[in-house]
Amino acid sequence: MSAPVPPRPTACLVLADGSIFYGMGFGATGQTVAELCFNTAMTGYQEIMTDPSYAGQIVTFTFPHIGNTGTNPEDDETGDPVASGMVVKWMPTDPSNWRNVQHLSNWLAARGRIAIGGVDTRRLTRAIRHSGAPHVAMAHDPDGNFDIEDLIAKARAFAGLEGMDLAKEVTCAQSYRWNETRWAWPDGYKPNENPKHKVVAVDYGAKRNILRCLASAGCDVTVLPATATYEDVMAHNPDGVFLSNGPGDPAATGAYAVPMIREVLDKTELPVFGICLGHQMLALALGAKTIKMSHGHHGANHPVKDNDTGKVEITSMNHGFAVDAQTLPEGVVETHVSLFDGSNCGIRLADRPVWSVQHHPEASPGPQDSFYLFERFAEAMENRV
Numbered sequence: 001m002s003a004p005v006p007p008r009p010t011a012c013l014v015l016a017d018g019s020i021f022y023g024m025g026f027g028a029t030g031q032t033v034a035e036l037c038f039n040t041a042m043t044g045y046q047e048i049m050t051d052p053s054y055a056g057q058i059v060t061f062t063f064p065h066i067g068n069t070g071t072n073p074e075d076d077e078t079g080d081p082v083a084s085g086m087v088v089k090w091m092p093t094d095p096s097n098w099r100n101v102q103h104l105s106n107w108l109a110a111r112g113r114i115a116i117g118g119v120d121t122r123r124l125t126r127a128i129r130h131s132g133a134p135h136v137a138m139a140h141d142p143d144g145n146f147d148i149e150d151l152i153a154k155a156r157a158f159a160g161l162e163g164m165d166l167a168k169e170v171t172c173a174q175s176y177r178w179n180e181t182r183w184a185w186p187d188g189y190k191p192n193e194n195p196k197h198k199v200v201a202v203d204y205g206a207k208r209n210i211l212r213c214l215a216s217a218g219c220d221v222t223v224l225p226a227t228a229t230y231e232d233v234m235a236h237n238p239d240g241v242f243l244s245n246g247p248g249d250p251a252a253t254g255a256y257a258v259p260m261i262r263e264v265l266d267k268t269e270l271p272v273f274g275i276c277l278g279h280q281m282l283a284l285a286l287g288a289k290t291i292k293m294s295h296g297h298h299g300a301n302h303p304v305k306d307n308d309t310g311k312v313e314i315t316s317m318n319h320g321f322a323v324d325a326q327t328l329p330e331g332v333v334e335t336h337v338s339l340f341d342g343s344n345c346g347i348r349l350a351d352r353p354v355w356s357v358q359h360h361p362e363a364s365p366g367p368q369d370s371f372y373l374f375e376r377f378a379e380a381m382e383n384r385v
């Protein structure tokens with residue numbers, strides 16, 4: 001009896017250095033080109049794929065069981081997936097969860113996102129850690145026909161994220177109000193019926209759960225596009241200003257974001273709170289610099305130390321750029337550091353309620369280790385009244 005013939009690969013991932021990973025495709029068909037990163041989270045794959053901070057990136061999941069709980073509209077962090085594609089060890093099984101609405105493969109296909117399973121993700125992750133986040137091309141063809149040389153050429157031609165302003169591509173088209181609070185059993189999401197503090201949230205690629213956390217902290221949130229000016233912000237007479245997460249090179253986004261933030265800092269005493277790209281925008285506005293990391297931080301298990309209290313928080317991370325702590329000017333205090341590599345994860349002004357963090361407190365990795373940051377923001381606005 002002859003041995004079974006292995007299935008022909010229907011997808012491939014090609015790195016700019018010529019490395020090729022074959023596997024089985026799912027989701028949409030076609031090709032995509034992006035930077036490749038890896039994420040160590042064991043849950044939250046839908047939130048990761050719809051996180052605007054992943055624009056221009058394909059995500060390799062180090063946890064093999066991706067897709068087992070399916071997808072549902074409540075877990076989207078924005079309207080559609082933003083990450084360019086997905087790489088997993090094992091093909092998704094049929095979902096088993098009471099909240100499931102749609103199989104992961106069908107969800108990706110409906111949204112035009114390519115995925116590949118059956119890849120040796122340990123080998124791929126080691127390559128990323130050793131050589132940095134590579135430029136890649138990924139293709140899914142049910143017939144298994146691939147022009148490898150063309151894919152290598154496309155990977156090598158990818159411009160990369162340095163110097164790329166992606167916030168303009170993922171920000172809202174116009175301002176809007178937000179009052180939905182965090183999900184809670186058994187009611188799910190509910191509106192904030194009695195907000196206390198008027199907050200302007202500048203959207204560089206804001207996740208919905210960040211806005212929910214602001215609403216749960218008592219904020220009446222108005223979201224403005226990334227290109228909002230000082231006059232746009234102050235027209236809403238806010239009690240505080242929030243700077244959201246987002247993708248791309250902070251130095252590129254800072255070309256238009258930093259002048260607005262500097263005006264807010266120079267002309268008002270408003271509390272200012274930033275997360276992720278918002279953290280980097282604030283740092284640039286205060287005079288610091290940002291740097292491109294080798295492979296970045298992506299996962300839901302990153303230990304961060306609060307220098308003020310000595311407390312260690314388990315955090316969610318998603319960033320490929322970092323604030324260079326060596327460039328922080330006088331009067332700016334480093335509040336948080338990564339215990340993985342010592343990189344900067346938070347700053348504050350020594351004498352004003354202005355601060356930011358690199359990690360994502362809204363993502364519930366700890367699960368509530370960092371929620372105090374939203375409460376601190378609300379308290380700072382309360383103290384101004």
